[in-house]
Amino acid sequence: MMxxxxxxxxxxGSLGIQFNLTTGNYSAxxxxxxxxxxxxxSFRIADGNFFAGYVEIAGPWNKDAGFAxxxxxxxxxxxxxxxxxxxxxxxxxxxxxxxxxxxxxxxDYAFLGTDFDNARGFVGLSFDIGGELHYGWAEVTGxxxxxxxxxxxxxxxxxxxxxxxTIPETSSLLLIAAGAAGVGLRRKRQLxxx
Numbered sequence: 001m002m003x004x005x006x007x008x009x010x011x012x013g014s015l016g017i018q019f020n021l022t023t024g025n026y027s028a029x030x031x032x033x034x035x036x037x038x039x040x041x042s043f044r045i046a047d048g049n050f051f052a053g054y055v056e057i058a059g060p061w062n063k064d065a066g067f068a069x070x071x072x073x074x075x076x077x078x079x080x081x082x083x084x085x086x087x088x089x090x091x092x093x094x095x096x097x098x099x100x101x102x103x104x105x106x107x108d109y110a111f112l113g114t115d116f117d118n119a120r121g122f123v124g125l126s127f128d129i130g131g132e133l134h135y136g137w138a139e140v141t142g143x144x145x146x147x148x149x150x151x152x153x154x155x156x157x158x159x160x161x162x163x164x165x166t167i168p169e170t171s172s173l174l175l176i177a178a179g180a181a182g183v184g185l186r187r188k189r190q191l192x193x194x
Contacts, residue, residue, distance in 0.1 A: 003155035003167060010055075012147030016046025021136045021156040022129060038107065040129045041156070045138065047149045055116060055142040055149045057082065058109035059099070059127055066097030067110035068124025082123050084115035085166055091124035091135045092163025116142035120152065122166040132160035139167070 004024040010016050019026035022041035029044050038044075038060045047055045059065020067082035068091060080100040085091065099108035112123060120141040127134055136156025142149045157164035 001155055001157055001164060003153060005153045006151050007153075008151050010045060010047050010149040010151060012047050014046065016044050017151050018042065018044045019138075019151065019154055021125070021127070021134075021154055022158075026151070026154075041127055041134075041136075043125065043127075043138065043154075044107070045140065045149065045151055047142065047147055055112040055140065056109055057112065057123055057138065057140075058107035059125070061101065061104045061107045064126065064128045064133065065108040066099050066126040068095045068097055068126075070096065070098035070110060071113070072098075080110040081113040082110040084113070084119070085122040085124050085137070087122065087166055088168045089122060089124070089166045090163045091122075091126075091137050091166065093135075093161070094163070095124055097124070097126040112140060112142055114144070116140060116149075117144035118142070124166075125156070127156075129160070134158070134160055135162070135164040137164060137166045 002024065006026055008017055015029040015031065017026055018029040020042045040060065043057060043059045045057045068085060069083035071081045072078045073081065080098055099110055101108040115121065122137045122139050125136045125138065134156055138154040139152040140149055153167065155164060
């Protein structure tokens with residue numbers, strides 16, 4: 001599992017942040033970095049760039065970029081909304097993935113629904129690397145007013161076809177670290193007694 005920490009704010013109305021799950025690189029998106037020409041594993045997240053008031057995430061055009069458990073709204077002009085996933089959630093073949101893909105220059109994309117308004121959660125991602133399906137995630141907070149978002153981290157499973165797991169909450173990580181430290185201290189005491 002490869003994980004990159006970012007904690008990068010996304011300004012409402014900007015072009016957002018371009019990030020690549022496979023390399024861990026990220027930068028401010030530019031007009032020239034439209035996802036229609038991006039390499040495998042590349043995504044862009046923006047707020048208010050494409051449709052004002054919505055946080056949207058987009059992957060490469062026609063490269064099987066998908067977003068977990070999509071809900072569809074809007075009839076013939078259907079919009080795709082990616083589901084909000086909790087920490088420590090598996091992202092893999094047990095989930096459905098979908099995207100809207102009628103804008104080649106923008107890429108395959110989905111909106112993040114109101115579950116992300118003033119809340120921190122994960123977007124499950126599927127994408128191709130050299131024709132093999134991989135799973136990953138992006139950790140995002142969206143703000144409903146005055147707008148904007150934060151990309152906190154992203155990661156993926158570098159083994160094709162295997163599920164990725166969203167990172168546990170910070171409190172869970174602290175508990176795991178405390179438990180590991182306790183086990184180490186206990187072993188040290190046992191060795192000292194021997």
